[in-house]
Amino acid sequence: xxxxxxxxxxxxxxxxxxxxxxxxxxxxxxxxxxxxxxxxxxxxxxxxxxxxxxxxxxxxxxxxxxxxxxxxxxxxxxxxxxxxxxxxxxxxxxxxxxxxxxxxxxxxxxxxxxxxxxxxxxxxxxxxxxxxxxxxxxxxxxxxxxxxxxxxxxxxxxxxxxxxxxxxxxxxxxxxxxxxxxxxxxxxxxxxxxxxxxxxxxxxxxxxxxxxxxxxxxxxxxxxxxxxxxxxxxxxxxxxxxxxxxxxxxxxxxxxxxxxxxxxxxxxxxxxxxxxxxxxxxxxxxxxxxxxxxxxxxxxxxxxxxxxxxxxxxxxxxxxxxxxxxxxxxxxxxxxxxxxxxxxxxxxxxxxxxxxxxxxxxxxxxxxxxxxxxxxxxxxxxxxxxxxxxxxxxxxxxxxx
Amino acid sequence: xxxxxxxxxxxxxxxxxxxxxxxxxxxxxxxxxxxxxxxxxxxxxxxxxxxxxxxxxxxxxxxxxxxxxxxxxxxxxxxxxxxxxxxxxxxxxxxxxxxxxxxxxxxxxxxxxxxxxxxxxxxxxxxxxxxxxxxxxxxxxxxxxxxxxxxxxxxxxxxxxxxxxxxxxxxxxxxxxxxxxxxxxxxxxxxxxxxxxxxxxxxxxxxxxxxxxxxxxxxxxxxxxxxxxxxxxxxxxxxxxxxxxxxxxxxxxxxxxxxxxxxxxxxxxxxxxxxxxxxxxxxxxxxxxxxxxxxxxxxxxxxxxxxxxxxxxxxxxxxxxxxxxxxxxxxxxxxxxxxxxxxxxxxxxxxxxxxxxxxxxxxxxxxxxxxxxxxxxxxxxxxxxxxxxxxxxxxxxxxxxxxxxxxxxxxxxxxxxxxxxxxxxxxxxxxxxxxxxxxxxxxxxxxxxxxxxxxxxxxxxxxxxxxxxxxxx
Numbered sequence: 021x022x023x024x025x026x027x028x029x030x031x032x033x034x035x036x037x038x039x040x041x042x043x044x045x046x047x048x049x050x051x052x053x054x055x056x057x058x059x060x061x062x063x064x065x066x067x068x069x070x071x072x073x074x075x076x077x078x079x080x081x082x083x084x085x086x087x088x089x090x091x092x093x094x095x096x097x098x099x100x101x102x103x104x105x106x107x108x109x110x111x112x113x114x115x116x117x118x119x120x121x122x123x124x125x126x127x128x129x130x131x132x133x134x135x136x137x138x139x140x141x142x143x144x145x146x147x148x149x150x151x152x153x154x155x156x157x158x159x160x161x162x163x164x165x166x167x168x169x170x171x172x173x174x175x176x177x178x179x180x181x182x183x184x185x186x187x188x189x190x191x192x193x194x195x196x197x198x199x200x201x202x203x204x205x206x207x208x209x210x211x212x213x214x215x216x217x218x219x220x221x222x223x224x225x226x227x228x229x230x231x232x233x234x235x236x237x238x239x240x241x242x243x244x245x246x247x248x249x250x251x252x253x254x255x256x257x258x259x260x261x262x263x264x265x266x267x268x269x270x271x272x273x274x275x276x277x278x279x280x281x282x283x284x285x286x287x288x289x290x291x292x293x294x295x296x297x298x299x300x301x302x303x304x305x306x307x308x309x310x311x312x313x314x315x316x317x318x319x320x321x322x323x324x325x326x327x328x329x330x331x332x333x334x335x336x337x338x339x340x341x342x343x344x345x346x347x348x349x350x351x352x353x354x355x356x357x358x359x360x361x362x363x364x365x366x367x368x369x370x371x372x373x374x375x376x377x378x379x380x381x382x383x384x385x386x387x388x389x390x391x392x393x394x395x396x397x398x399x400x401x402x403x404x405x406x407x408x409x410x411x412x413x414x415x416x417x418x419x420x421x
Numbered sequence: 422x423x424x425x426x427x428x429x430x431x432x433x434x435x436x437x438x439x440x441x442x443x444x445x446x447x448x449x450x451x452x453x454x455x456x457x458x459x460x461x462x463x464x465x466x467x468x469x470x471x472x473x474x475x476x477x478x479x480x481x482x483x484x485x486x487x488x489x490x491x492x493x494x495x496x497x498x499x500x501x502x503x504x505x506x507x508x509x510x511x512x513x514x515x516x517x518x519x520x521x522x523x524x525x526x527x528x529x530x531x532x533x534x535x536x537x538x539x540x541x542x543x544x545x546x547x548x549x550x551x552x553x554x555x556x557x558x559x560x561x562x563x564x565x566x567x568x569x570x571x572x573x574x575x576x577x578x579x580x581x582x583x584x585x586x587x588x589x590x591x592x593x594x595x596x597x598x599x600x601x602x603x604x605x606x607x608x609x610x611x612x613x614x615x616x617x618x619x620x621x622x623x624x625x626x627x628x629x630x631x632x633x634x635x636x637x638x639x640x641x642x643x644x645x646x647x648x649x650x651x652x653x654x655x656x657x658x659x660x661x662x663x664x665x666x667x668x669x670x671x672x673x674x675x676x677x678x679x680x681x682x683x684x685x686x687x688x689x690x691x692x693x694x695x696x697x698x699x700x701x702x703x704x705x706x707x708x709x710x711x712x713x714x715x716x717x718x719x720x721x722x723x724x725x726x727x728x729x730x731x732x733x734x735x736x737x738x739x740x741x742x743x744x745x746x747x748x749x750x751x752x753x754x755x756x757x758x759x760x761x762x763x764x765x766x767x768x769x770x771x772x773x774x775x776x777x778x779x780x781x782x783x784x785x786x787x788x789x790x791x792x793x794x795x796x797x798x799x800x801x802x803x804x805x806x807x808x809x810x811x812x813x814x815x816x817x818x819x820x821x822x823x824x825x826x827x828x829x830x831x832x833x834x835x836x837x838x839x840x841x842x843x844x845x846x847x848x849x850x851x852x853x854x855x856x857x858x859x860x861x862x863x864x865x866x867x868x869x870x871x872x873x874x875x876x877x878x879x880x881x882x883x884x885x886x887x888x889x890x891x892x893x894x
Contacts, residue, residue: 032563032582033497034470290443297439297448304424304432304455311423313533314564314579319511319554322710322767327674328828328848335832335847339840347846354833354849357856367860401839408842 079125079148079238081105081264086241089125092252093264101257105264109134110273112265116143118227120261123148126235127267130154134267137274143263144228146255149235158229159222161200162207165233168194168215172234175246180210182221184230184254188247193218193234219251230255344404345397355411356393359418382417389414422463423566428573431455462569469565469578471498476508476560481587481763484555487516490548490584492563496538503568504575506546508532509561513554514586552588555713557764560584589759590713594721594878601725601882608890626650658730660894661789662885663781663817664719668765669739669772671796672712676826676874712767714824714874715794720758721878722792722885727754729889731790737765738780740773747784774805778812790818790894792881797823797855797871807861814866818893821862822881823855823871830873 037045074090075083081093081103093103106112109130116122122141126149130138135157138145147158155165175190191211195218199207206224209217222229232255237248256262338347360369363377371394378393379386392414398404435451473495482488490510496502515529534546552558562579569575626642629649642650666672723733727750734747735758746761772795781791791813795806806821813819833848835841859869868888872880888894 030583031473031475031493031495032580033473035562035578035580037470290439293439293443293445293448296445297435297451300435300448300452300455301429301432305429308424308426308429311577313423313505313507313566313577314509314562317509317511317561319513319558322712323673323675323769325675326828327676327711327826328832331829331832331847331851332844334850335840335844338847339843346850347843350846350850350853351842353853357853401842405836405839405842408836408845412836 077266079235080266084240086239088240089238089243091240091243092238092249092256095249095253096257096262099253099257101260101262103262103264105266107266107268108271108273109137109265109267110271110275112263113137113141113275116141116261116263118142119259120144120263121146121256121259122263123256123265124150124154124158125238125264125266126150127154127265129269129271130267131272131274132157133274134272138265139229142227144258145230147229147231148238149233150231155197155231158231159207159220160224160229162222163197163220163231164200166196166198166216168196168213168233170194170214172213176211176213176218178210178219179212180208180219180221182208182210182219182230184251185210185219187254188251191218191237191246191248191251193232193237193248195219195233197231197233228258344399344401348397348404348407351408351411352393355415359415362418378414378418382414384414384417423575423577424459425568425572425575427571428455428459431458431573458571459574462571462573463576464569465500465571466567466569466574466576467496467498467500467502467504469504469567469576470580471496472502472504472565472567472580473497474563474565474580474582476563476582476584478550478560478584478586481589481760482550482552483589483759484552484591485593486552488550488552488586490550490560490586492534492546492548492582493543494536494538494546494565495543496540499540501540501570502536502538503570503572504536504538505566505568506534506536507564507566508534508546508548509564510548510550511558511561514550514552514558514588516549516551550586552586555588555590555716555763556766558586558588560586587760587763589763590716590720592717592720592755592759594717595724597721597879597882598724601721601879601886602728604886605725605729605889608886625653627653657889657892657894660731661785661787662722662726662731662733662792662894663785663789664722664733664735664792665777665781665794666712666715666719666735666737666744666762666765667739667772667777667793667795668712668737668743668767669801670767670769671772671798671801672710672715672739673767673769674711674796674826675709676711676714676824676828710767711796711824711874712765714877715822716762716765717874718822718824718878718881719762719792719794720755721882723758724755725882725885726790727751731894734784735762736780736784737762738772738777739768740770740776742780743768745784772801772805774809778809781813781817785817788817788894790820790885790888792820792822792885794822794824797821797858797869799854799858802858802862807858807865810862810865810867818888819867820881820884820888821859821867821869822877822884823859823869824877825871825873827873 076085077083078087079089081089082105084090097103104115106115112122120143122138122143123146124138128151130153132153135154138154139157139160145158147154150158150165152165155163172192172194175192177190178185178188193211194215195211195213196216197209197218197220198216199209206222208221209219210221211218216233218233220231222231232251236242237251243249243252356374357367359378360367360374363381365374365377371390375386375390375393378389382389392410398407432455435448435455438447438451475493477491477493479488490508492506492508494506509532510529516531517529532548534548536544536546538544560582563582564577564579566575566577626639627650629638629651633651637651637653639650639652719735723735726733732750733754734745736745737743744761744765746758749757793806796802810819829848829851832844833852835845855871859871862869868884870877870880870884
């Protein structure tokens with residue numbers, strides 16, 4: 021009856037599928053997923069193509085929002101200026117050469133070597149909204165900058181003979197530029213305000229370095245105020261080539277041709293390649309671990325929950341309600357029942373009979389037994405536990421007798 | 422298709438060209454190299470679908486008995502087959518179900534075999550099986566992962582090879598059978614000890630020996646023989662015993678691992694030792710339902726009653742008749758019972774006691790011993806059994822045998838914390854309710870046996886012997 025002889029089953033070859041039927045099955049299973057994913061990809065593609073490429077980077081020439089500078093860039097492009105948008109110092113220096121203009125928009129993350137590298141360009145340099153570091157470097161240490169404390173309110177006349185300033189006329193811009201050593205023949209200051217000049221033009225050999233303390237003359241929302249547009253077009257439209265630098269915060273490059281791109285610039289140059297290789301390894305390892313050797317074999321189980329769960333539930337109800345009376349009554353009744361059976365008393369025996377019989381069997385005083393079996397309910401949990409232990413003792417004494 | 426660790430190693434080797442020429446193109450080229458090598462390997466691998474597989478398993482095996490499943494694999498492809506073969510079986514049949522991957526499915530390493538077959542050759546692999554649950558178990562598919570010559574990648578297929586094994590009841594309670602048979606022989610008067618049964622059937626005459634009851638002296642025969650001759654009696658034979666297994670929802674209850682409770686004794690009478698409630702919480706595939714304990718009791722009682730010369734039939738009933746074993750006796754009884762009851766599973770339905778009583782009344786018309794293997798759950802008994810038990814006790818001797826919950830016995834004895842005392846109080850209350858139900862059943866004329874899973878079978882056998890000795894069958 022234990023083990024009958026092995027009964028061979030029929031020989032099976034293959035699973036009744038062909039390459040064609042397996043492919044069809046895979047297609048049938050995957051077609052909805054493929055359909056949904058391709059529809060999603062198509063939607064994304066259409067949206068990407070139909071919308072013009074704009075960015076949200078402030079002062080970027082392709083940003084059409086109020087803080088962008090697309091208006092100026094478009095007008096310059098219409099006038100035949102080739103606007104080249106770069107995000108790293110290295111690219112800017114690589115693109116800017118003699119006979120071109122390099123615009124540096126506000127760059128709070130510029131490093132000292134980068135500022136020096138920018139100052140050393142051979143192109144005409146236009147620095148908009150620069151901090152002290154770049155102002156000092158770009159002007160060859162003849163200018164200094166004081167942060168503007170009073171916001172500009174009234175239009176100011178240029179008061180100088182820089183062509184761009186003359187063309188612009190009055191502007192409402194904040195200023196903070198001053199010559200370090202008083203009057204310098206190479207330095208021209210325009211639009212003097214209480215904090216300093218708005219524009220400083222430094223003649224350095226055969227190139228012009230122009231610093232504008234307030235970059236808002238480039239912004240889409242303020243470019244039409246007073247003479248801002250004329251100032252921007254005059255400064256940037258001098259040459260047919262304009263390199264427009266909006267520095268990426270992660271950019272650390274200084275010399276042209278170094279480093280792969282803006283994001284990898286903080287990491288070693290080979291980091292990206294190693295990352296790609298690690299990705300390849302991870303993908304192969306995932307495919308290796310993911311394939312299971314055949315399907316899971318399931319087994320139906322009759323029931324998983326234990327039968328005693330209902331009793332535990334009742335115990336928890338007692339406990340939550342602090343129903344020590346009920347709990348003690350249960351313990352006492354159970355003990356009384358077992359003791360009565362042990363002593364041969366009928367189930368219907370009354371408390372006095374039972375108490376007397378137990379007292380005789382255990383040689384305990386009757387009142388003590390009565391207090392134990394029929395006493396008042398315990399008032400706290402310690403008493404309940406003690407009662408349980410004493411009932412156990414009583415029961416063991418009866419069983420021993 | 423499947424990859425191996427070698428494919429990963431090949432991908433890792435890409436670090437060399439990447440170090441020599443650190444540009445993205447290198448990685449791309451290396452990825453193509455890896456993919457091409459794997460594709461080549463897959464293309465050169467033998468087809469797992471060209472393997473002829475035959476599975477041989479024992480038709481039936483007793484629970485807890487080791488068995489094995491044999492696979493005969495024949496490589497019919499023109500290429501050499503290097504493969505990993507998995508012979509999949511349900512968790513309760515595999516030998517090493519405890520090797521789990523963190524919370525995931527069971528990985529049975531005993532069911533995985535490596536084969537290396539030249540074209541046209543065959544191999545035989547054996548998977549050890551150890552069934553831990555009764556019932557019919559169907560094997561899973563045979564999965565073959567055929568590696569290519571480079572060992573980088575493999576082709577894989579799962580072949581639906583039929584295979585089923587019927588796990589018979591363990592009949593662990595058969596260890597109680599010899600002592601009960603000895604008691605039966607004593608009752609028969611065949612044993613040396615003078616403990617005769619109070620049977621009513623006249624057996625034989627023999628000489629008086631000191632100690633015999635003087636009331637059993639046959640004076641007429643004594644007068645003829647000059648010696649004092651006594652009559653001996655023997656218990657009745659050819660009585661009918663009907664064992665009814667309740668397979669309704671209460672039989673599905675998991676009542677804790679009987680092995681964990683040492684000693685135990687007569688629940689709800691004695692006090693079981695508090696044992697840690699570890700038990701089968703981690704192994705839900707192990708039996709432990711009330712029906713398993715009932716089955717053990719039914720098998721022991723049937724074996725004993727058959728040896729005592731009674732006619733046994735076993736019914737399994739919830740709302741319909743699930744199984745019926747009748748007419749077998751002698752050496753054919755136990756195999757018939759094991760086969761017939763192997764596939765009885767608890768159903769999550771309320772037992773139809775009216776139908777059950779009618780079923781019993783159609784099966785036996787004469788007086789019989791009707792053993793109801795069920796539970797003393799107060800709600801279930803009050804609505805189900807109590808209203809109809811009269812119809813049975815009128816014509817038959819009824820024994821209600823109930824499996825007590827080992828968990829409850831543990832709970833009731835636990836005094837370690839105040840929480841445990843509340844649990845003990847609830848368990849004590851449940852005990853009281855059950856013993857009240859038992860008292861009502863006794864009033865209606867039924868015998869009631871309630872015991873822990875391990876003790877039910879011997880207790881029921883003892884009750885049977887006591888009834889037989891008292892001539893109440």
